[in-house]
Amino acid sequence: MPFIPTTDADREEMLKTIGVKTIDELFTDIPKDVRYPRLGIGKGLSELEVLRELESMAAKNTTANSCAWFLGAGAYNHFIPSLVPQLASRGEFLTAYTPYQPEVSQGTLQAIFEYQSMAANLFGVDAVNASHYDGATALAEAVLMAYRMDENRHEILLPAKLHPEYKEVIRTYFSAFPVTIKEYTEAPLAACSHLTEHTACMVIAYPDFEGYVADLTGVADKVHEAGALCIVSTDPIMLGLFKAPGELGADIVTAEGQALGNAMNYGGPFLGMFGVKQPLIRKMPGRLVGETKDKAGRRGFVLTLSAREQHIRREKAVSNICSNQGLVMLQAAIYLETMGKNGLQAVAKLCWDKAHYAADVLSRVPGYAVQTGVFFKEFVLKTPVPAEAIADKLTRRCIVPGLPLSRYYKDRTHELLVCVTEMNTKQQIDMLAEALGEAAR
Amino acid sequence: MPFIPTTDADREEMLKTIGVKTIDELFTDIPKDVRYPRLGIGKGLSELEVLRELESMAAKNTTANSCAWFLGAGAYNHFIPSLVPQLASRGEFLTAYTPYQPEVSQGTLQAIFEYQSMAANLFGVDAVNASHYDGATALAEAVLMAYRMDENRHEILLPAKLHPEYKEVIRTYFSAFPVTIKEYTEAPLAACSHLTEHTACMVIAYPDFEGYVADLTGVADKVHEAGALCIVSTDPIMLGLFKAPGELGADIVTAEGQALGNAMNYGGPFLGMFGVKQPLIRKMPGRLVGETKDKAGRRGFVLTLSAREQHIRREKAVSNICSNQGLVMLQAAIYLETMGKNGLQAVAKLCWDKAHYAADVLSRVPGYAVQTGVFFKEFVLKTPVPAEAIADKLTRRCIVPGLPLSRYYKDRTHELLVCVTEMNTKQQIDMLAEALGEAAR
Amino acid sequence: MNKEPELLAYELSRPGRIGTVLPQSDVPETPLPASLLRNELPLPEMDELTVVRHFTRLSQKNFSIDTQYYPLGSCTMKYNPKANEAAAAMHGWKHAHPLIGDVYSQGSLELMYNLQEMLAKIGGFTGVSLQPAAGAHGELAGVLMIRAYHTARGDTKRTKMLIPDSAHGTNPATSTMAGMTVETIPSDADGDVDIEALKKACDETVAGIMITNPNTLGLFEKRIREIVEIVHRAGGLVYGDGANLNAITGILRPADVGIDVMHFNLHKTFSTPHGGGGPGVGMVGAGVTLAPYLPGPIVVKKDNHYALEMPSKSIGRLKAFYGNFAVLVRAYTYVRMVGEEGLRRIAENAVLNANYVKAKLEQVYPVPYKRSCMHEFVARGDFVEGIHTLDIAKRLIDYDIHPPTIYFPLIVPEAIMIEPTETESKETLDRFIEVMLTIAQEAKTSPDLLHDAPHDTPVSRLDEVAAARNPVLCYRG
Amino acid sequence: MNKEPELLAYELSRPGRIGTVLPQSDVPETPLPASLLRNELPLPEMDELTVVRHFTRLSQKNFSIDTQYYPLGSCTMKYNPKANEAAAAMHGWKHAHPLIGDVYSQGSLELMYNLQEMLAKIGGFTGVSLQPAAGAHGELAGVLMIRAYHTARGDTKRTKMLIPDSAHGTNPATSTMAGMTVETIPSDADGDVDIEALKKACDETVAGIMITNPNTLGLFEKRIREIVEIVHRAGGLVYGDGANLNAITGILRPADVGIDVMHFNLHKTFSTPHGGGGPGVGMVGAGVTLAPYLPGPIVVKKDNHYALEMPSKSIGRLKAFYGNFAVLVRAYTYVRMVGEEGLRRIAENAVLNANYVKAKLEQVYPVPYKRSCMHEFVARGDFVEGIHTLDIAKRLIDYDIHPPTIYFPLIVPEAIMIEPTETESKETLDRFIEVMLTIAQEAKTSPDLLHDAPHDTPVSRLDEVAAARNPVLCYRG
Numbered sequence A, B: 001m002p003f004i005p006t007t008d009a010d011r012e013e014m015l016k017t018i019g020v021k022t023i024d025e026l027f028t029d030i031p032k033d034v035r036y037p038r039l040g041i042g043k044g045l046s047e048l049e050v051l052r053e054l055e056s057m058a059a060k061n062t063t064a065n066s067c068a069w070f071l072g073a074g075a076y077n078h079f080i081p082s083l084v085p086q087l088a089s090r091g092e093f094l095t096a097y098t099p100y101q102p103e104v105s106q107g108t109l110q111a112i113f114e115y116q117s118m119a120a121n122l123f124g125v126d127a128v129n130a131s132h133y134d135g136a137t138a139l140a141e142a143v144l145m146a147y148r149m150d151e152n153r154h155e156i157l158l159p160a161k162l163h164p165e166y167k168e169v170i171r172t173y174f175s176a177f178p179v180t181i182k183e184y185t186e187a188p189l190a191a192c193s194h195l196t197e198h199t200a201c202m203v204i205a206y207p208d209f210e211g212y213v214a215d216l217t218g219v220a221d222k223v224h225e226a227g228a229l230c231i232v233s234t235d236p237i238m239l240g241l242f243k244a245p246g247e248l249g250a251d252i253v254t255a256e257g258q259a260l261g262n263a264m265n266y267g268g269p270f271l272g273m274f275g276v277k278q279p280l281i282r283k284m285p286g287r288l289v290g291e292t293k294d295k296a297g298r299r300g301f302v303l304t305l306s307a308r309e310q311h312i313r314r315e316k317a318v319s320n321i322c323s324n325q326g327l328v329m330l331q332a333a334i335y336l337e338t339m340g341k342n343g344l345q346a347v348a349k350l351c352w353d354k355a356h357y358a359a360d361v362l363s364r365v366p367g368y369a370v371q372t373g374v375f376f377k378e379f380v381l382k383t384p385v386p387a388e389a390i391a392d393k394l395t396r397r398c399i400v401p402g403l404p405l406s407r408y409y410k411d412r413t414h415e416l417l418v419c420v421t422e423m424n425t426k427q428q429i430d431m432l433a434e435a436l437g438e439a440a441r
Numbered sequence C, D: 001m002n003k004e005p006e007l008l009a010y011e012l013s014r015p016g017r018i019g020t021v022l023p024q025s026d027v028p029e030t031p032l033p034a035s036l037l038r039n040e041l042p043l044p045e046m047d048e049l050t051v052v053r054h055f056t057r058l059s060q061k062n063f064s065i066d067t068q069y070y071p072l073g074s075c076t077m078k079y080n081p082k083a084n085e086a087a088a089a090m091h092g093w094k095h096a097h098p099l100i101g102d103v104y105s106q107g108s109l110e111l112m113y114n115l116q117e118m119l120a121k122i123g124g125f126t127g128v129s130l131q132p133a134a135g136a137h138g139e140l141a142g143v144l145m146i147r148a149y150h151t152a153r154g155d156t157k158r159t160k161m162l163i164p165d166s167a168h169g170t171n172p173a174t175s176t177m178a179g180m181t182v183e184t185i186p187s188d189a190d191g192d193v194d195i196e197a198l199k200k201a202c203d204e205t206v207a208g209i210m211i212t213n214p215n216t217l218g219l220f221e222k223r224i225r226e227i228v229e230i231v232h233r234a235g236g237l238v239y240g241d242g243a244n245l246n247a248i249t250g251i252l253r254p255a256d257v258g259i260d261v262m263h264f265n266l267h268k269t270f271s272t273p274h275g276g277g278g279p280g281v282g283m284v285g286a287g288v289t290l291a292p293y294l295p296g297p298i299v300v301k302k303d304n305h306y307a308l309e310m311p312s313k314s315i316g317r318l319k320a321f322y323g324n325f326a327v328l329v330r331a332y333t334y335v336r337m338v339g340e341e342g343l344r345r346i347a348e349n350a351v352l353n354a355n356y357v358k359a360k361l362e363q364v365y366p367v368p369y370k371r372s373c374m375h376e377f378v379a380r381g382d383f384v385e386g387i388h389t390l391d392i393a394k395r396l397i398d399y400d401i402h403p404p405t406i407y408f409p410l411i412v413p414e415a416i417m418i419e420p421t422e423t424e425s426k427e428t429l430d431r432f433i434e435v436m437l438t439i440a441q442e443a444k445t446s447p448d449l450l451h452d453a454p455h456d457t458p459v460s461r462l463d464e465v466a467a468a469r470n471p472v473l474c475y476r477g
């Protein structure tokens, strides 16, 4: 086998050194009656055969590279500059472990530090950690963090229009804790009326699951007055144009960072982004890289503040997270540096203009209407016939029109969540309009 | 533009340093009336747009990754282990120039040295150079080299069954020289009767263009008796099993090395392999890497024997070659090390067995017959209806049955050159047989 | 080569630069809502070459499996086949969207289903969920499942998890996150769980035990069946931490000794790259008792198609969508390539290599437990006055070898935890042994060589105290 | 990091190892012809990790554009966009076969046709052939075309090529390969072709001239039209060596000053990677006179499809199939991304950068020709007794910069040929300038620093004389 270099001669010599006759003797601690089971998983195959099998399996998926794609809802089809995967896949990044030995891990460490810096600036916060599993778990851990600040505060305010799967994840994470999770349906400012002295935190979706962006002015102040934390779950691409949540007073900012240079990959690996304001740094979960100096005064980077973490604090740790989404974070770092200020702004502007063009065109299709409000790259389209049927009809023609909201809300049968990014051309949008028109007939 | 970092401020400062007011002043040596022409090649596009354009262009090709593929004839569909392109595309290899500064090019230099060593062992010769443009030019330069040994020897013996395009290349390379190119149709040993005191060299195709392998025992001796050089043009995959040309007495061995870990790429870049026996080393064209030591006694590698080359010898150089096919050679080196002795033998054996299975099955299809003789992975199939029509019919069904020989030989209308490699499964072969049967009806 | 310090992106930035060209807009502009816009966007501005050179040079400042021997205990730094990467790069995976619907995702679902099945067979489990994104995430799943099981039976007093003192920090931390309290079980003189202590801890509040086997000392818990029985008899369930599965694939199915629920780190045993921190997959497998509680959705096969489904009593979702899918593709590729026989050979050779290195080093580096080890072993680095394990670790760097895991597990003072893995050649192991023995000599004859190590890295030992005291977590200009 | 010497593959080999698994055969065996088989196959035997680590570590022993500033004169080491690589990796190109027939290759042919058209426009040429695999190969095409032209007219006495003394070695070597004799034309005090000498050389045996413009001194031949006229009047034709096109894209179409045939190095101006030696593309363009003689086949457009065709009086094929196709894909990607305006900006900035560096260095490093330069310039390195250009070059390595081209062109003693390229930032140029000035100081104050340089590379200066005297070209065990 190409993955085991030990030759028979090597093996003999090694066994002799160890002082046993056969390899089996090394396994005598394992109960004999269950040793060496037949697994029934088949013979090993060649690389060629396995890759062919995978190619043909992969071909069964309907994918964004070969369709007009208007489906987002938490996983986004954005442009990835070619250099991103080419650099991130370098063996020195790909096959390193967590940078426990800083002298031989400055590559990874500096990349994390740069990511932390850029993400903190994007969010308007003071520190961002080295990643969570995804946007949902980042938010769940943020809420958990808020809850732990003061266990008397056992109410959690969630927006009704938070991504349904994020809500489910929060519920799972809290299944062992005596909290009350309340969902508010108002705009964030109005929802502040729900704040009580038991409120641990108020979560704001910015934009909300349906793509709409609320004006957050004044919200954080009210939350703080109530003694709670203000947590914003956001979209990093939108922040290329829109006010940073930190700037708006958020204490904790989380996001799904997949859109930053990572493919959709059927939903994973994604990037949980997590940032906090200064006072919360020592309470935040996740790995952090800090700048320091070596004996010669040279700048260097290390994992720091690990006294919060599980490998030091064990049951008293702020979180159990160990492996995170390092490589995805690296792709995001490369993406952010490639785009930079001008590029991210440009992408956000393209999303804005194209989404609004689409909303305009689609709202003119007889029978359809666009939900009003300020939206960024996604919006809700009311459909004259069931959205699920439309989606099915169009997908077969390789136009993926968006998410039928009935997928998450049984009764919202005539609504489609449409996502438009820089990847969509005017021609595709016009084609979508035409196809929707036909589908309504 | 992402490829020009100079900012406007930089530009101003630089112009000031230079002492000119505008960039235009730097171009005053260029005749004014033709300066700054309109080219008419259009505006620059984004990476996204260009890659999309290319994807849709590329999709217009019928390719080996999505068809049952039996077409070879000088470009071969072999398995490429995933690590080959992944390693060769590392920036440090990809974006280095010719290793003129050995201290900072040991990576490239050692890789070349390893390639030279493996290729020399494969060929049974004493030295192989760092590559030619392709198998055809390698052979043309070999013949040129033989011719230059003694300009009184102005006859060149080529096998009639040399790849037709190789013959054309040789003719082009010799268009300025007063040589007589004779083609022999006999087996190599019998063809020795054509040797005269004017023969510069006899070229042997091993295997020949049609895939057949001659017994070369005794040929080189006869060629040498006549005072000529024996040149063998070969297939490196076949040499995984078959006698090395050098072992058989060849003075110069050339080959097309694409099959060693390089994709077919619509015919290029390919790999010209070129090796010689000891006495000819200082007369051979192309770059050579040699082993030496540094002052501290450490082993290192350098470009050597460059006194043969154009940058030193100018019009007296043995060849004009400068840039070669470095990266393709690197892929071949990685391939050869990955396969190694056992892997190359196994690939050759798979080709042999599958080609012979195919020949057997196809020869049983009513109306078809296989040309007799020892062949390796290609053979000639006589067809009951014009081969060109069969190829067309089958290709539309995504079975590419081989090369209709009429493509090169107008009158050979009912012959198909079929190639079978380790990439072809039994199932594909059986399917080909069935499809051929139908096509004949 | 490449010894210059690498500037930070922000230091390389110049106003007006950009690293890629974006398409011109082909639609009319829509006015932006001015009051909602940010004033500045402090991101670096770089040209494309600068970005490429920056990250290429940064990468060269890393040790990695692809460049150095990396015997990092517990982390299973084995070779990550390049075919895994080729597989994960296929368009059909990369551009697949999680919400297009099962009908249009049959390729992804088939792969997940097949992988679930294979992993279930490898572990002997009834059901498998691929959702957890890492080992710790799988632990959370498992402990929540145990909790849910007790709760479903109305057995709400069970809030205590038993955790051996040799356990990885994620085990206790996970228990807390799942609302449990932790009771630590000491190890006995053999490095196994102290059975008497275990028995004592097994009261009616016990929810279960989290057990790592082979444990973090690299030893197989010989009395694993007894442990399982004791806990089961007390009404608790057994969580298996499968981070060390590399030692026993094809040798033992954990379920066969009674493990109720377990995670496997696909980023260890199943050769998916660690990526400088992640992503991983902490797939969980469960026996009949707990399978209905698995996090979901998982993939089921119905006639000729595949569908996502929530297990009947599922603890719910642990993340959005279905797991780190691209990592699953890699693991699947690997299992298909090695096959049944390969899995066993992996374990055999991992164990052989560890015992070989141990045999060669234990005369010099004290190994506290005198038994044959599994895929790794723990030695001590404090055999010379004034020399610490840290010094030995740093000195290894000078010899171009990545240090083993150090100071873990916590129960062995000055621990050095060495995991050779099966993918390293005997020559590499021999060189490592030779270097370790040389360093042991140097520790006596020239201790400063160790204290000052490493000597030739981009930076030498860094001031970690200052870093934590006054944290700089963000570029400040 | 990674300073250990890297063993050779043969030294890493152990019997029985293999780096990949191959499929089992699914067909019956056919007996092999024993008498034709080899007895041994002396190739190394390595496991996959060893191969990966070997080449990854080797790569780290290279300087490259992606890692270091690389101002190698004449070689145009500009940034090679990563999009080029993504484009070339598309399945539709990689797995295309050259002989499947035009109908099934419309994608490849369309790309080639478009590229032919674009390059023709950039050069002002009537026809273009993409077949030559490198600059020297393009030269051979051009000279054979000139020969064929004269021969076709019955003008067989024209066997002499005029070649300026500053020309690249490929020019004279090519002429010989095309059966020509070479007459060298000296340069004048300005670095241009000596017009008087040229006139004298222009007898009735002149087949043509090979002229590089900008020439290898980095200077634009001001009297290019006069040169062309003189040669044309003598009945010769003008070959342009386009290796330095990077200075004039969008500024001058060479055909507009009368160049009859010319090659462009796509692996220079058109940003395709050099690959440690190649592959390149030495595409040739020709005006009306010579276009019919271009090597072929080339691509023509007929109604709505593309076809391969031999030009009417073609010199024939120069290689099998149609050129280094995957390199063409990269060049096409690049031209599409930069577009018309970009091409001009490339030239402008390349020239700006060269003049800037020259302005900063010429006080210390004597520049023999006092003119503004094009994209590169030649200085001298022998301004301090006992110090040679080689010493300066090697000392640059200590500062993590790749040395410029040295000792070329031959007409400038101790030449240092610096080509900054347009893709490098002012900061990079400024650092280079600073380092060059520091080295100039060191040359005076501590010459041994230069003589012993480089100091920190895997090997120091190598014994090239021994290498050539007793060549070891192959591993001998």
Ligand SMILES: Cc1ncc(COP(=O)(O)O)c(C=O)c1O
Binding pocket: A321, A322, A323, A324, C074, C075, C134, C135, C136, C137, C168, C170, C171, C212, C216, C241, C243, C244, C265, C280, C282
């Ligand atoms: C024994 C053990 N358990 C659990 C974990 C945690 O796994 P992860 O890092 O994937 O969360 C590790 C990781 O090193 C481990 O070694």
Ligand SMILES: Cc1ncc(COP(=O)(O)O)c(C=O)c1O
Binding pocket: B321, B322, B323, D074, D075, D134, D135, D136, D137, D168, D170, D171, D212, D216, D241, D243, D244, D265, D280, D282
């Ligand atoms: C001026 C000049 N002409 C010709 C060549 C030869 O080009 P190639 O190496 O592509 O054969 C070069 C290459 O360096 C060159 O600089």
